[in-house]
Structure formats: C-alpha cells, structure tokens
Amino acid sequence: MNSPFISPFTCETGLSKPERSGAIFANVQLSATWVTIPKDSGHRQDTIGTTIPGSVHLPFTKPAYGHARHQRPCDNYDDCLGMEHISFLVAVVIITALAFDFTNGFHDTANASATAIATGALRPKVAVTIAAALNFAGAFLSVKVATTISGGIVNEKAGIHPEIIFAALVGAILWNLLTWLRGLPSSSSHALYGGLIGATIVGVGMNGVNFDTVTTKIIIPAVASPVVAGLASWGATKLAYAITRKGNDAATTKGFKTGQIFSSSLISLAHGTNDAQKTMGIITLTLVSVGALPKGALPPTWVIVSAGAAIALGTYMGGWRIIRSMGKGLADIQPPQGFASESAVSTVILTSSHMGFGLSTTQVCTGGIMGAGLGGPKPELRWSMVRRMVYTWGLTLPAAALVSGGAALVAQQGTWGVALVGAVLVAGSGAMWMISRRQPVSADNVNDVSDVTPVEAPVPVDVNPAVAPANAPTPASTTVAA
Amino acid sequence: MHIKWNALAQTAGASFGITVAVVAVFALGILALSRREAALTTREGETAPAGGGRLALAGAYACFGVCAAAVVYGLVLMAAQ
Structure with missing residues (x-):
C-alpha cells in the first residue's frame, strides 16, 4: 500500500498570524532539505492531484480522517501496514522530541527561578509555577528560533x-538527565546540538557537519556570553549597592525582591520563546520529511501547544537539584544581587537573540550569578562548584555527540535498532530517576544548604555498608547530589 | 571562517550598558521610595517641607516607569522575531 494518508494536522497551520509567515516559510524551505525521506521518497508526489490523499499513519490521526473528500482504502489501520515502519519512527521521534522538551524545561527551571528562590523573593512552588506559565506563553510568542534548530550546523x-x-x-536527553542527577546546570541547547552533530557524523559522515558554523554559532557565543553576563551583572550589582547604600535597608530589600519577580519572569518568557521552538522545529521537520506536512507549512497548532505544554510541565516539575546548586551552590545571593543578575541575564539573552547569536540560557545565568556573587559587598564564590560547572559545559557537546553517535549507529539498523535505542533511553532515564530518589531534592529542602561543598562522586554514598555508618551521617551527605 | 567580531562586540557592549542602566535606574527608584518614607516620618514630628515626600514618590514612579519601558521594549523585540 503505497498511498500514505494526509495527517489532519496539516489543516490547522495557524495562518491567522500573517507576520509569522515569512519566517516560517524560510524555516520550512530549509527544513525540507534538511531532512530527507529515507524510504518511499516519491510518495508525496504520487498523491498530489489524485483523489487519494496522502497521510501518515500516526495512531492519533484517525479521528480526523473524515476531512478527506473520499472514503479511502486506508481508513482501516490494517490496510496501511506498508507505512508502518515510517509511522512508527515518526511517532517515536515526536514522542522523544516532547520528552527532550520536558527535560529541557525541567533542567532549565533553575535559570529563571534559582535566584528568586534563593533570595526569598518567591516561594519555591510559586516560582516554578510562574516560570512554567511563562514558558508556555513564550512558546506562542514567536517562531523565529524554529528556523535555527539546525542553523546551518548540519549540512542540509x-x-x-x-x-x-x-x-x-x-x-x-540522557546527558540532560545525567547532569540533572549531579545537580549541574549544563546547556540543553548544547546537548541537542552535540547530539545532532554526533548522530550526523555517524549517519552521514564528517561532511554532514559544518564545523565553521559550529565555531561561530556555538563555541564563540558559549565562551563569550557567560563572560558578558558576568561582567554586566558584576557592574550592576556594584552600582545597585552603591546607590541604595544610604537608603532604608528593609525598603531596599523589599524593592529588589519585587523587582526580581519581574526580572525572573522575563527570563522564563525568553526561555520559552527560545527553547520550546527547538522542539517545534524538530517535530515540524520530521512531519515534513515524511510528507505529513507540505513543504512551506507552518508548525501546526498542535505542535506549538504540545511543545509549550511539555516544556511548561517540565519547568513545573522543577529541577530542584539544579535550582539548589545555582541558587545556593555558587554564592550567597541577596536580593540586589539577584535582581542585578536576572536583569543581566534577560538583557544578554534578548540582545544576542536580536543580533542572531544563539546562546545557552543556562550558561548565561551561571555567568550572571557568578558576577553578582563577586560584585556583592562580600565578594565570594565557591570555586569548586564553578570549576565543576565549567567542566560540564566543556563536556556537554562532545558527550552528547558520543552518545548520539552510538545511538545513530544502532538506530540505523532498522526498526529493531530504533526500538533498542528507545529501550535503552527508557531504561537509562528510569535508572537515573531511581538513583535520584536516594537523596531527593524538592521544593521543601531546596534552600536547606548550610554550607555547600559538593563532593565529586555523588552516587555511591552507601556502597560500603560497613564503613558508611561511621562517616556517612554528616551534613555533607545530604548535599552530595545537590 | 567568518567571525562577526563587530556584531559580537556590539552585543556585548549593548548588553552591559542596558543592564547597568536599568539596574541603576531601578536602584534610584528604590532609593527615592526609601527617601519618601524618611520624609513622611519627619513630617509627623515637625513641619518639614511638605513637597519632599511627593517629589520623591514622583521620582520613584518615573524610575520604575523607565524600567517598565525597557521591559516592554524587550518583549517587543522578542515577539517581533
């Protein structure tokens, strides 16, 4: 059965936003070449102009089949088995993309809310709720970033x-979860780019990756943006303290805490705008590649909504481990410092995305917090934490590339390969979640860090039961995995 | 390889300038608010210049207004992309 059905989702493309169409058009032009159809590549053309509309056999497309002009021979699932391997793959890619979006939100909650929680500007649950709502709203704000998921990094x-x-x-996803387990704020965008690079090298070859673009669009901004955010945050902190020195202490604290609500909200909004769109782009590209969406289609509304919802849900779940390391692990942040840092972060994100530099929100936030810590009245930073974070930044791209390269090797073997990689993903995620339960960090204990001195090896605290009782019950063991 | 050092420097400079300016204006607003509180408390005791509190309040509102304008501009930039 060669005639694929048309997904009902093609119908709702959100054309009511004319100002978007230019950007989206460009997006899909790019995407159409970026992803090629592995099998049956002619099927899209076959169906154009015939009475049998094309479609993708996604389990959730069935209720809308009725929009077709004709009763089709494939209205029964069993008739469409010929499409099944593509459909299976597409469904798997969409679910995995949403899962990545979830881990992205979950990993990056800290960016907007860590400083607000640490200074007490917002209660933990309130902070993540606001962040989640604004991430969701941000997903609808713009679709330009969706044009730069590959951004020329991969040779289309x-x-x-x-x-x-x-x-x-x-x-x-695996790298995001591993760094979350260790409470390290690594960049979700770098993990995704690293994954794309690794999988492309294995699947296509070295010529599939534009290493020049990798340098100019990823590596240079990655080095420059935390430094710029740190400097701006340092200067702003100094100035904020100098200006309010003669003011009433209580009024100043209250004022900066109120300001923090706005500055952290702006970060959440910018984050939703940037990151939810990466997932939207991936899903849209995949649908285009199998002919479920025509070239030139906007991301369908269901894609925008589900990507926004996934990132918001992830944000609401709160990566408490990372919130703890960012809010309490780097420096003792007071409200003026929190406000200065958050303002610097929002400004850097907005100016650089306006100028066309992609950057990591996470790294910018960390840089901002470091600058605020050093600019405060008692300049101090916990350098061991700084060092661990910087190592993680350096590792993110190659580590994700390595894992994805291996995954690509297996997944290309066919359906069983995809299934095997999926199983490894589920098992790995489950294992990391189980390990995290040993020392849970939640909204209730996120600020309970008397003196954070993170230890390098987080997991095997209770490996040796004979020795452990002697030296384990120190306060350090509770912060080990933070 | 073509690296846009110019654009990079502009971005860095603009980020630094805008951050420092907005935070400074916000801090001035907070200072004005705390001056106003001080003015109000002195007025209860003796007859201080009555305009002091109101002037400080107006200054604070002006400062916060500038910050709000900066935020709105940021939102416009985000949505215009």
Missing part, C-alpha cells in the same frame, strides 16, 4: 533521516 544537502534526529534526541 547531506540528508538527515528521522533515525538521526531520534539518535540526537536520545543523546541529548
């Missing part, structure tokens, strides 16, 4: 299959 002409996208997502 080389051809990227859905298997490669899947492998890239797997590497990114």
Whole structure:
C-alpha cells in the first residue's frame, strides 16, 4: 500500500498570524532539505492531484480522517501496514522530541527561578509555577528560533533521516538527565546540538557537519556570553549597592525582591520563546520529511501547544537539584544581587537573540550569578562548584555527540535498532530517576544548604555498608547530589 | 571562517550598558521610595517641607516607569522575531 494518508494536522497551520509567515516559510524551505525521506521518497508526489490523499499513519490521526473528500482504502489501520515502519519512527521521534522538551524545561527551571528562590523573593512552588506559565506563553510568542534548530550546523544537502534526529534526541536527553542527577546546570541547547552533530557524523559522515558554523554559532557565543553576563551583572550589582547604600535597608530589600519577580519572569518568557521552538522545529521537520506536512507549512497548532505544554510541565516539575546548586551552590545571593543578575541575564539573552547569536540560557545565568556573587559587598564564590560547572559545559557537546553517535549507529539498523535505542533511553532515564530518589531534592529542602561543598562522586554514598555508618551521617551527605 | 567580531562586540557592549542602566535606574527608584518614607516620618514630628515626600514618590514612579519601558521594549523585540 503505497498511498500514505494526509495527517489532519496539516489543516490547522495557524495562518491567522500573517507576520509569522515569512519566517516560517524560510524555516520550512530549509527544513525540507534538511531532512530527507529515507524510504518511499516519491510518495508525496504520487498523491498530489489524485483523489487519494496522502497521510501518515500516526495512531492519533484517525479521528480526523473524515476531512478527506473520499472514503479511502486506508481508513482501516490494517490496510496501511506498508507505512508502518515510517509511522512508527515518526511517532517515536515526536514522542522523544516532547520528552527532550520536558527535560529541557525541567533542567532549565533553575535559570529563571534559582535566584528568586534563593533570595526569598518567591516561594519555591510559586516560582516554578510562574516560570512554567511563562514558558508556555513564550512558546506562542514567536517562531523565529524554529528556523535555527539546525542553523546551518548540519549540512542540509547531506540528508538527515528521522533515525538521526531520534539518535540526537536520545543523546541529548540522557546527558540532560545525567547532569540533572549531579545537580549541574549544563546547556540543553548544547546537548541537542552535540547530539545532532554526533548522530550526523555517524549517519552521514564528517561532511554532514559544518564545523565553521559550529565555531561561530556555538563555541564563540558559549565562551563569550557567560563572560558578558558576568561582567554586566558584576557592574550592576556594584552600582545597585552603591546607590541604595544610604537608603532604608528593609525598603531596599523589599524593592529588589519585587523587582526580581519581574526580572525572573522575563527570563522564563525568553526561555520559552527560545527553547520550546527547538522542539517545534524538530517535530515540524520530521512531519515534513515524511510528507505529513507540505513543504512551506507552518508548525501546526498542535505542535506549538504540545511543545509549550511539555516544556511548561517540565519547568513545573522543577529541577530542584539544579535550582539548589545555582541558587545556593555558587554564592550567597541577596536580593540586589539577584535582581542585578536576572536583569543581566534577560538583557544578554534578548540582545544576542536580536543580533542572531544563539546562546545557552543556562550558561548565561551561571555567568550572571557568578558576577553578582563577586560584585556583592562580600565578594565570594565557591570555586569548586564553578570549576565543576565549567567542566560540564566543556563536556556537554562532545558527550552528547558520543552518545548520539552510538545511538545513530544502532538506530540505523532498522526498526529493531530504533526500538533498542528507545529501550535503552527508557531504561537509562528510569535508572537515573531511581538513583535520584536516594537523596531527593524538592521544593521543601531546596534552600536547606548550610554550607555547600559538593563532593565529586555523588552516587555511591552507601556502597560500603560497613564503613558508611561511621562517616556517612554528616551534613555533607545530604548535599552530595545537590 | 567568518567571525562577526563587530556584531559580537556590539552585543556585548549593548548588553552591559542596558543592564547597568536599568539596574541603576531601578536602584534610584528604590532609593527615592526609601527617601519618601524618611520624609513622611519627619513630617509627623515637625513641619518639614511638605513637597519632599511627593517629589520623591514622583521620582520613584518615573524610575520604575523607565524600567517598565525597557521591559516592554524587550518583549517587543522578542515577539517581533
């Protein structure tokens, strides 16, 4: 059965926003070449102008089949088995993309809320709720970033299959979860880019990756942005303290705490705008690649809504471990410092995305907090934490690339390979979640860090039961995995 | 490889300038608010210049207004992309 059905989702493309159409058009132009169809590549043309509309056999498309002009021979699932391997892959890629979006939100909650929680400007639950709502809202604000998921990093002409996208997502998710487990704020965007690079090298070859673009669009901004945010935050902190020195202490604290609500909200909004769109882009590209969406389609409304919802849900779950390390682990942040840092972060994110530099919100936030810590009245930083974070930044891209490369190798073997990689993903995520339960960090204990001195090896605290009781019950063991 | 050092420097400079300016204006607003409180408390005791509190309040509102304008501009930039 060669005639694929048309997904009902093609119908709702949100054309009511004319100002978007230019950007989106460009997006899909790019995406159409970015992802090529692995099998049956002619099927889209086959169906154009015929009475049998094309479609993708997604389990959730069935209720809307009725929009077609004709009763089709494939209205029964069993008739469409020929499409099943593509459909299975597409469904897997969409689910994995949403899972990545979830880990992205969950990992990056800290960016907006860590400083607000640490200074007491917002109660933990309130902070993550606001962040979640604004991440969701941010997903609807703009669709430009969706044009730069590949951003020229991957050579579009080389051809990227859905298997490669899947492998890239797997590497990114696993790296995100591992760094979350260790409470380290690594960049979700770098994890995704690293995954794409690794999977492309394995699937297409070295010529599939534009290493020049990797340098100019990822590496240079990655080095420069935390420094700029740190400097701006340092200067702003100094000035904020100097100006309010003669003021009433209580009024000053209250004022900066109120200001923090706004500055952290702006970060959440910018984050939703930037990051939810990466997922939207991936899903849209995948649908285009199998012909479920025509070239030139906008991301369908369901894609925008589900990407926004996934990132918001992740944000609401709160990566408490990372919130703790960012809010309490780097420096003791007071309200003026928190406000200065958050303002610096929002400004850097907004100016650089306006100028076309992609950057990592996470790294900018960390830089901002460091600057605020050093600019405060008692300049101090916990350098061991700084060192660990910087190592993690350096590792993110290659580590995600390595995992995704391996995943691509297996996933390309066919359906069993995809299934195997999916199983490894689920098992790995489950294992990391189980390990995290040993020392849970939640809204209730996120600020309970008397003196954070994170230890390098977080997991095997109770490896040796004979020795452990002697030296384990120190306060340090509770902060070990933070 | 073509690196846009110019754009990079502009971005860095603009980020630094805007951050410092907004935070400074906000801090001035807070200072004005705390001056106003001081003015109000002195007025209860003796007859201080009555305009002091009101002037400080107006100054605070002006400062916060500038900050709000900066935020709105940021939102416009975000949505215009």
